Amino acid sequence: MRHVIFLFFIVLTFNSGLFAQQSQEPWSSSQLIEPATLASKINLNQTGNLLILSVGPDAVIKGSVGIGSAKEQANVKKLKSYLKNISKDKEVIIYCGCCPFDKCPNIRPAFKTLNDMGFKNAKLLNLSKNIKANWIDKNYPTSD
C-alpha cells in the first residue's frame, strides 16, 4: 500500500509541475507548431504565407530570419521593428532551440512581444528539447 501511495505522489508531482508551467505561458497549446509540420511545409515550398523568426543564438532553420536572442532588450526592439509593417494576420512562427522550454530565456519575451503587437497567428515551434534533438538530428531543412 505504501508503494502505491509513493507512486501516486510521484505522478502527482510530475503532473502538477507540467500543468503549472502550461498555465503561465504566453502561448496556448494550440499555438505550438510541431517541427515535423513546419519541416514538411519548408520541403514542399509552402512557406509563402509564413514568417519564420529565430529569436535564439542562430537561425538554423532554412528560410528563417535571425533576430538574435530575445532575452536582450536590443533584440526585442529589433523584433518589433522587423514586425512593424507585417500584417497582423500573417502566420509568424518563432523558435529558439537553445534549451528545453523551461530553461529558454528567449521564447517568452519574443512571444509576449507578438501578443502585445496583436499578431493573431503567432506560433511557437515546439522544440521541446533543443534545435539539435528536435530538428538537426531529424535531418529537417537547415540554412546551410
Added chain:
Amino acid sequence: MKLKFCFIVLLIITGSLHAQDEILKIGQPAPEISLPDLNGNTTTLSSLKGKLVLIDFWATWCAPCVKEQPELKAIYDKHRNQVKAEKFEILGVSLDKSKEHWQKGVARFKINWLQLSDLKYWKSQVAKDYAITELPFNVLIDEQGKIIAINLHGAALQNFINNYLSHQK
C-alpha cells in the same frame, strides 16, 4: 508485485533522464576533438594525453553553464599545482555561435583554461560526436584518453576530481 511495479516505473524515469549517456560510455576512448581556440589556433584533445581532463561543453547562451563557470574556476585554481605539473586540465568547448559572446564570456569569468569552439552552435560536430542533447554537459577522461565519468556537477564533480588527483601523488 507492487514493489516490482514501482521499481519498473523508477527505472523508466531514471532511464529517460540518462538517455544522454547512451552513446558515450565509461571506459571507452573519448572521441577526438580538434577545434580552434580564440586566436584561431587548432588544439586537439589527444594532445592532452597524460592528464586528467575535464571537458566542459558550455555556451554563453546557456544559463546553467554560465552559472557553473565560477565553480570550474574554483576547481582549476584549487588544483593549479597539478595543472602546472601537467596532471590536470580543463578543456572548455563552447557551442556558441557568436565569437564576440564567447570572447566576452571567457573574459567575464576570467577563464584561464583551454577554450575551443567552431562557433557552430548546435550544428557543431562535437555535439554529434559526444551525443550531447542538453547543456551543460561534461566528460572526464583519464591519462590514456578514456572516459572515466560523464556529466558530474556540483559537489559530485569536485569530489571526483579531488579523489582522483589525491590518489595520483
